[in-house]
Amino acid sequence: xxxxxxxxxxxxxxxxxxxxxxxxxxxxxxxxxxxxxxxxxxxxxxxxxxxxxxxxxxxxxxxxxxxxxxxxxxxxxxxxxxxxxxxxxxxxxxxxxxxxxxxxxxxxxxxxxxxxxxxxxxxxxxxxxxxxxxxxxxxxxxxxxxxxxxxxxxxxxxxxxxxxxxxxxxxxxxxxxxxxxxxxxxxxxxxxxxxxxxxxxxxxxxxxxxxxxxxxxxxxxxxxxxxxxxxxxxxxxxxxxxxxxxxxxxxxxxxxxxxxxxxxxxxxxxxxxxxxxxxxxxxxxxxxxxxxxxxxxxxxxxxxxxxxxxxxxxxxxxxxxxxxxxxxxxxxxxxxxxxxxxxxxxxxxxxxxxxxxxxxxxxxxxxxx
Amino acid sequence: xxxxxxxxxxxxxxxxxxxxxxxxxxxxxxxxxxxxxxxxxxxxxxxxxxxxxxxxxxxxxxxxxxxxxxxxxxxxxxxxxxxxxxxxxxxxxxxxxxxxxxxxxxxxxxxxxxxxxxxxxxxxxxxxxxxxxxxxxxxxxxxxxxxxxxxxxxxxxxxxxxxxxxxxxxxxxxxxxxxxxxxxxxxxxxxxxxxxxxxxxxxxxxxxxxxxxxxxxxxxxxxxxxxxxxxxxxxxxxxxxxxxxxxxxxxxxxxxxxxxxxxxxxxxxxxxxxxxxxxxxxxxxxxxxxxxxxxxxxxxxxxxxxxxxxxxxxxxxxxxxxxxxxxxxxxxxxxxxxxxxxxxxxxxxxxxxxxxxxxxxxxxxxxxxxxxxxxxxxxxxxxxxxxxxxxxxxxxxxxxxxxxxxxxxxxxxxxxxxxxxxxxxxxxxxxxxxxxxxxxxxxxxxxxxxxxxxxxxxxxxxxxxxxxxxxxxxxxxxxxxxxxxxxxxxxxxxxxxxxxxxxxxxxxxxxxxxxxxxxxxxxxxxxxxxxxxxxxxxxxxxxxxxxxxxxxxxxxxxxxxxxxxxxxxxxxxxxxxxxxxxxxxxxxxxxxxxxxxxxxxxxxxx
Numbered sequence: 001x002x003x004x005x006x007x008x009x010x011x012x013x014x015x016x017x018x019x020x021x022x023x024x025x026x027x028x029x030x031x032x033x034x035x036x037x038x039x040x041x042x043x044x045x046x047x048x049x050x051x052x053x054x055x056x057x058x059x060x061x062x063x064x065x066x067x068x069x070x071x072x073x074x075x076x077x078x079x080x081x082x083x084x085x086x087x088x089x090x091x092x093x094x095x096x097x098x099x100x101x102x103x104x105x106x107x108x109x110x111x112x113x114x115x116x117x118x119x120x121x122x123x124x125x126x127x128x129x130x131x132x133x134x135x136x137x138x139x140x141x142x143x144x145x146x147x148x149x150x151x152x153x154x155x156x157x158x159x160x161x162x163x164x165x166x167x168x169x170x171x172x173x174x175x176x177x178x179x180x181x182x183x184x185x186x187x188x189x190x191x192x193x194x195x196x197x198x199x200x201x202x203x204x205x206x207x208x209x210x211x212x213x214x215x216x217x218x219x220x221x222x223x224x225x226x227x228x229x230x231x232x233x234x235x236x237x238x239x240x241x242x243x244x245x246x247x248x249x250x251x252x253x254x255x256x257x258x259x260x261x262x263x264x265x266x267x268x269x270x271x272x273x274x275x276x277x278x279x280x281x282x283x284x285x286x287x288x289x290x291x292x293x294x295x296x297x298x299x300x301x302x303x304x305x306x307x308x309x310x311x312x313x314x315x316x317x318x319x320x321x322x323x324x325x326x327x328x329x330x331x332x333x334x335x336x337x338x339x340x341x342x343x344x345x346x347x348x349x350x351x352x353x354x355x356x357x358x359x360x361x362x363x364x365x366x367x368x369x
Numbered sequence: 370x371x372x373x374x375x376x377x378x379x380x381x382x383x384x385x386x387x388x389x390x391x392x393x394x395x396x397x398x399x400x401x402x403x404x405x406x407x408x409x410x411x412x413x414x415x416x417x418x419x420x421x422x423x424x425x426x427x428x429x430x431x432x433x434x435x436x437x438x439x440x441x442x443x444x445x446x447x448x449x450x451x452x453x454x455x456x457x458x459x460x461x462x463x464x465x466x467x468x469x470x471x472x473x474x475x476x477x478x479x480x481x482x483x484x485x486x487x488x489x490x491x492x493x494x495x496x497x498x499x500x501x502x503x504x505x506x507x508x509x510x511x512x513x514x515x516x517x518x519x520x521x522x523x524x525x526x527x528x529x530x531x532x533x534x535x536x537x538x539x540x541x542x543x544x545x546x547x548x549x550x551x552x553x554x555x556x557x558x559x560x561x562x563x564x565x566x567x568x569x570x571x572x573x574x575x576x577x578x579x580x581x582x583x584x585x586x587x588x589x590x591x592x593x594x595x596x597x598x599x600x601x602x603x604x605x606x607x608x609x610x611x612x613x614x615x616x617x618x619x620x621x622x623x624x625x626x627x628x629x630x631x632x633x634x635x636x637x638x639x640x641x642x643x644x645x646x647x648x649x650x651x652x653x654x655x656x657x658x659x660x661x662x663x664x665x666x667x668x669x670x671x672x673x674x675x676x677x678x679x680x681x682x683x684x685x686x687x688x689x690x691x692x693x694x695x696x697x698x699x700x701x702x703x704x705x706x707x708x709x710x711x712x713x714x715x716x717x718x719x720x721x722x723x724x725x726x727x728x729x730x731x732x733x734x735x736x737x738x739x740x741x742x743x744x745x746x747x748x749x750x751x752x753x754x755x756x757x758x759x760x761x762x763x764x765x766x767x768x769x770x771x772x773x774x775x776x777x778x779x780x781x782x783x784x785x786x787x788x789x790x791x792x793x794x795x796x797x798x799x800x801x802x803x804x805x806x807x808x809x810x811x812x813x814x815x816x817x818x819x820x821x822x823x824x825x826x827x828x829x830x831x832x833x834x835x836x837x838x839x840x841x842x843x844x845x846x847x848x849x850x851x852x853x854x855x856x857x858x859x860x861x862x863x864x865x866x867x868x869x870x871x872x873x874x875x876x877x878x879x880x881x882x883x884x885x886x887x888x889x890x891x892x893x894x895x896x897x898x899x900x901x902x903x904x905x906x907x908x909x910x911x912x913x914x915x916x917x918x919x920x921x922x923x924x925x926x927x928x929x930x931x932x933x934x935x936x937x938x939x940x941x942x943x944x945x946x947x948x949x950x951x952x953x954x955x956x957x958x959x960x961x962x963x964x965x966x967x968x969x970x971x972x973x974x975x
Contacts, residue, residue, distance in 0.1 A: 007933060190928040214898075214923040239928050254933050268934045275936060300936065310935065313942070340900060361925040361945060362900065368946055 003054035004271065005253040006084065008039065008076065009264030010065035011282060014099055017122075017133040018199040019161075019192060023266035023280050024063035031282065035265075036072040038289035040079035042263045045294055047083020055084045056258070057091040057250040064120075066096040066104040077112045086113070091249040093118055093157075098136035101144035106151030116248070117148050118157040118188075124175030128164050133199070138178070145182055155246060157186035162224065163217040164192055165209045172220045173227065180231045186242040187233060189224050191217055218358050225354060238317050238357050255314045265295075273307055275300045305369055313364045321351025333366040375448045377563075377629035381556045382587065383503075384452045384468065386495060387477035388485035388844060392507040396477055396539040396548070397435075397453060403545045404437040404449070406617060434573075434585060434631050435618040441553045449552055450615075450631035452572070452587075468498040469661075470572045470587035470631060473556030475548065476504045476529070480514035480536070483815070484526045485844035486785045492527050503551045504531050510538035526811050559589075559629035566657040567591030567599070569626075569634075569650040574641060576695035580612065582638035583620070586650060587631050589661065594625035598653040599636060602660040606643045607653050608636035641695045669701045669717025670778065670849065671724055671744045671828050672761040674871060675731070676713030678738035678951055678962055683712050689735040690714060693727060700727060705762070709871040709955045710740060715762060718744075721828045738951070740962045742871045743969050746825045749776040749852050763873040766859045769910055775875070776852040778824040781806070784835070786843035788816045793838040801826035802855075802877060821850065825875070860885055860914075863906040864892065867956040872968060885915040888968050895964035898922035903958055 012032070013024045047053075058080065065073065073094075080086060093116040094109060106117070119141070123129050126137045136144075148156060158179055162172050179187070194211055195201050203209040212220075225235060233241040240251060253260050262269045266280040276299035279285050288295035302310065308326075315322035327334050327350060334350065337343040342356035342363050356363055387393040401407045434452040441447055452470055468474065474495040478488055495502050504523045506516055516536050523531035535547035561568075573585040593599065597610045614622040615632040626632045638644060649660035677686045690702045701717035718724040724744060731737050748760045751773045760766050766775075782803070784794055788810070795805065795818070803822035810816055827847065835843050860881050862872040872892075876884050885907025892905045896919050907915040925945075927938055952959035 191924070191926065193928055218923050238926065254935070260933055262933055268936070270933065270935070277934070277936070310939070313938070314935065357926060358923060359900070359925050361927065361942060362922070364942055365946055365949065368942060 002259070003056045003085075004050075005057040005250055005258060005260040006055055006059070006080065007250075007260060007262040007264075007267055008058070008060050008065075009262065009267045010060060010062040010068055011035075011265050012067045013062065013064045014067060014097070015133060015135050016199075018203075019132060019194070021195040021198050022063070023282075025282065028282070031286070032068055032072060034286050035282070036068065036075055038286045039076055039264055041289040041292065042294065043076070043079040043083050045289075045292070046261055046263070052083060052085050055080070055086045055090055057253060058086070058093070059250040060094040060114075062095055064097045064100055065094050066100040070105045070108050073109070074112060081113075091116055093248070093250060095120065096144070096148075098141040098144035101147050106148050106153065110152050115153070116155040116157070117153045118159060118186075119145060119148065120159045121179065122159060122161045123164060123167070124178045125167070125171055128167055128171070131166060132161070132164065142182070145184075155186070156184045157188060157248065158182075158184045159188045159190070161190050161192050162220040163212040165211060167212065167220075169216065169219050169223060173223055176224060176227050180228070180233075185246045186240070186248060187228065188240050189221070190239050191221060221358070222354065234319075236319050238352075238360060252318075255318050257311060257314060273302045275302065309364075309368055312367045316350075316352055316356075316360065316363065319351060321346060321349040324348055324350055327367070330367055337363055337366060375446065377561070377627075378558045379445060380448045380450065380559055380629040381473065381552050382450045382452070382471045382559060382629070382631055383473040383475060383552055383556050384471045385475045385477060386491035388479070388482070388487040388491075391477045391479040391482065391485070391488070392539045393477050394453075396475070396505070396507060396537070396545075397451060399537075399539050399542055399545045400449075400451060400549065401435065401437060401618070403542070403549065404439045406435065406437045434616050436615040436621075436631070439549050439553065442550060443553070447553050449549070452631060468495055468500060470570055471498075471500060472559060473501040473503060473552065475552070476502050476523075476527075477507050478504060478519055478523060480506045480508045480516050480519050481511050483515075483519050483522045484785070484811070486783055486846040487844060489526065489783070489785065490846040492529070501556050502529055503548075503555055504529050504534040505548055505551075506531075506534055506536040507539050509536050510541045510543065522812065561589045561628040563590075563592055563628045565590035565628075566655045567593050567597075567650065567652045568657040568659075568661060569593065570661050571601075571644060571646050571648045571650060573646060574644055574698075576641055576692070577635070580635040580637070582635070582641050582644055582695075584634045584636075584638075584644055584650070585631075586626075586634060588626055588628050590628050590657065591652070591655075592625050592627035593634065593650070593652070599634070599650050600653045600656060601644060601648045602651055602656075603645055603648040604643060608638055608643075610634055610636045641698075646698050669699065669719060670746060670824060671718045671720055672747070673716060673718075673724060673744045674705060674707060674710065674713050674742035674762070675702075675716050675728070676707065676710040676740045676742075676871075678740055678953075680711045682737055685735065686714065686731070686737055686739065689731050689737060690716070692735075693730060697727075699723065707742075707764070707871050708867075709869045709960075710742070710953060713740075717761070721832070738962070740871075740953070740965050741969065742965065743874055744828050745875065746778050746823075746828065748857070748875060750774075751776075760875075763859055763875045764870045766875060769858070774854045775857040776854045777857060779821055779850050779853050780824045780827065780847040781850045782820045782822060782827065782845055782847045784818045784820070784843050784845040785811070786816055786818065786839055787814055790839040790843055791816055791818060794818055794835065794843060797831070797834050797838060798822060801831060823853070823855070823877075824849065858909055860888075861908050862888055862892070863904075863908060864896070864960065865901075865903045865956050865958045866906075867958075869955050869960070871965060881909055882914050885909075889915045889917040891967050892960075892964055893917040893919055895967050896958070896960055899958060 011023045011025055012028055013026050015026050092114045094114050095118045097120050121141050122132060122134060124138050194204050204211055228241050235241050236247045259271045260269060265282050265285040266278055268277045276296050278295045279297040285295045312322055312326055341353055342359060343350050344353050352360060385393045385397055434450060437449045439447045439449050476492055478484060506519050508514055509516055520531045523529050535544055535551055537544040568590040569586040569588040571584050571586050575583050577583050593613055595610050595612055598607055599610055600607045612622055612635040613626045614620055651657045677683050694700050699719050702714040705715040706712045728741055731739055745761055745763060750758050750760050752767060752771050753773045786794055798820045801822050803820040806819040806821055808816055808818050835845060856878045857875050858878050858881060860874045860876050861868045889905045889907050898920055899922055902921045903919040905917045906913050949959060952961045
């Protein structure tokens with residue numbers, strides 16, 4: 001193993017947003033202690049199992065990881081340092097939410113070795129933030145952003161959502177302007193996915209909320225691509241933009257099919273073409289580790305064909321695309337996609353056009369057996 | 370099981386007839402239970418309705434028979450042969466087959482509903498067959514039961530003596546003995562002689578993978594046993610009998626069957642086509658001179674195309690139809706192909722319910738995904754050159770310039786309804802191009818409404834409309850009465866400028882616009898956005914009468930990948946892939962099979 005990436009899932013948040021279908025629970029402060037203990041136990045198990053492997057990137061995601069007391073984060077980080085081989089240059093990110101920033105101690109995070117912060121802003125409009133069930137305002141975000149900068153972080157990402165019901169292209173552009181004025185190094189822009197089981201999903205189903213049309217959604221996306229390009233951000237993946245050289249290395253591991261170990265409830269891992277995932281049940285997760293057992297719920301050994309398809313599906317998400325030889329035997333589909341202006345050639349590579357990104361699933365389906 | 374031979378004076382052959390849901394199958398169950406034919410612990414609801422589909426839909430599709438032994442109050446033991454009959458108008462033909470094998474009929478009437486359209490139709494059919502009719506009033510346990518009122522209805526509407534009609538609750542098992550006694554006392558014993566040459570009526574058959582075709586028959590004269598060589602008088606085919614027996618209700622082997630018996634016969638018959646329902650069975654060495662009067666063959670009146678969703682399933686579909694045909698002589702099919710749907714079959718049915726049942730059986734029993742095209746009737750087309758042709762598929766209609774006239778089949782429809790619904794019913798019938806014939810009050814509350822209308826109008830949604838507009842209180846029955854020339858035209862549907870042959874309809878010119886608009890709107894709803902804009906047009910010849918547009922697909926992307934959960938992404942793609950597989954490519958447009966279904970089910974009220 002050429003070293004791996006570590007993802008740590010912190011399944012807690014202040015309040016569930018209406019669109020969220022991730023494994024995250026509000027009001028579970030009582031479990032912070034037990035969860036931290038379980039997670040450090042899991043770290044120990046894998047550190048031992050793989051004999052203190054080398055770690056390339058570390059990502060604390062959630063939920064809102066910074067809802068945990070600093071001391072708990074420190075315990076987790078220390079467990080990682082003692083069980084894995086973490087190099088000085090390792091990219092080490094933590095996600096946060098504007099409301100928890102003031103409470104957290106970012107200087108302490110910096111000292112622990114974190115060198116990248118990802119802040120979930122989602123929108124620059126207070127009305128839309130309220131609609132989404134966010135607990136912060138734009139002002140609150142700006143204060144949090146400054147605190148993070150003051151703590152010495154020089155690699156900051158801001159998460160934004162577009163195609164929010166009620167949002168206009170003008171509102172979206174305003175948000176982009178306000179955000180880029182703060183000059184973050186990295187931006188993730190996600191088209192709002194309406195998941196059936198969420199509060200938002202139910203509102204849409206009951207026609208209480210009208211989703212943004214696909215036409216407007218794409219207009220917003222195209223506007224952002226143009227605008228960010230002008231502002232010096234390079235799009236390196238369907239939803240991700242960064243200043244030169246500051247693409248998120250952890251994210252790239254997913255797209256490039258590097259090895260990663262996901263720890264924490266509901267986390268997914270891929271090691272040497274084997275995918276496995278943990279239970280999504282918080283209690284079961286904790287109980288399992290209390291007995292020293294890995295809380296793995298399922299696994300999937302990929303076939304040659306699946307590996308081939310995954311490489312294309314994930315690789316094409318990246319702006320640079322995939323080497324032409326990966327699409328050998330798929331000439332007919334490739335020709336068709338080139339003709340339809342969904343794919344384009346760049347030297348020895350084939351990559352998605354902007355239209356291809358809009359319709360990326362249609363492209364992937366062409367390569368699916 | 371050796372037992373004392375029962376003389377024909379102690380045999381009663383009867384059937385049960387009723388309007389749908391009046392409790393025919395439940396009463397049959399009770400009879401089996403009370404006579405001890407089936408032990409209580411072995412009873413599953415509605416034993417005679419063996420087909421899963423029959424139980425679910427609460428209807429009987431195939432005729433079946435069962436032998437019961439009953440110790441009557443006169444101290445004698447009787448053999449009661451019950452022949453079950455289908456209860457839906459589509460299966461009138463199967464009912465008539467059953468009746469010819471019986472001497473009596475129990476007419477079940479729901480004490481809460483009274484006489485309904487099919488009660489009437491079935492009763493008339495039984496009268497035509499010279500059967501002794503025993504009215505039985507069922508569901509007396511229900512609070513809304515009106516036994517005296519229904520008794521009176523049976524007298525006034527049907528003209529049957531109902532004074533001594535048993536009033537029962539099949540559900541609760543109340544007064545079931547009264548029914549058995551009535552059968553013994555009122556149904557005549559079979560006539561016919563054991564010493565005469567064999568003369569037996571084939572009234573049904575089914576295919577058994579081990580024994581070959583099993584013939585269901587009623588023996589009028591003579592006897593038959595294993596080892597005999599029989600001859601089917603119509604087909605002339607001869608077979609050696611391997612087994613005879615009765616249904617109890619599972620097959621029970623006996624040494625011989627004799628005059629008056631109802632039972633089965635197996636003779637290693639491989640092809641159901643060698644046997645014909647309605648044919649007379651006799652012995653090769655001692656034939657009867659005169660065959661029994663046969664039946665009119667079942668004539669399919671509704672046709673549609675059935676296609677596999679996945680073209681690779683064509684052979685499986687063919688096999689499924691072959692197997693269904695084995696037990697369903699009324700089903701017709703022949704290969705056809707469609708530009709839109711590929712290779713499939715043109716199938717003929719007795720009615721829309723029959724169509725739906727076959728469709729469900731193919732899907733359920735053979736696990737095949739199929740697409741059915743819009744049902745059609747047989748049109749009689751006279752061309753300008755004088756040639757006459759039958760058209761059961763709109764695609765085969767000649768170009769308008771070559772058509773002199775088109776005639777369509779008409780039916781006479783009788784609807785029995787509480788009088789307050791006469792208005793809505795007349796409205797439905799008028800909308801369906803019906804011609805009012807007459808109306809009669811059955812009593813102060815109920816009315817028979819009589820219309821003549823095109824069969825094509827009732828095979829779509831007539832029954833559904835009738836049910837919904839009368840809260841389910843109206844019942845109807847129909848019979849074909851001949852052909853009428855009308856101003857009919859072919860409506861084509863074009864998707865992305867190509868005619869989808871499977872979506873062509875023959876409609877009355879006055880209704881073409883309405884229909885065209887509705888179909889185009891429905892298709893727009895069901896055809897998903899694709900990589901390009903798709904025009905949907907309804908046209909008569911080259912004239913476009915309705916147009917809708919499916920806008921081009923603008924977005925199909927998964928924005929986020931969370932915590933490396935790639936499997937979830939793949940699953941979503943697999944779901945999309947699966948969805949595409951279930952679609953039909955017409956030109957370069959993918960049309961989901963649901964779109965074909967939706968158009969088929971399209972109600973004019975939508």
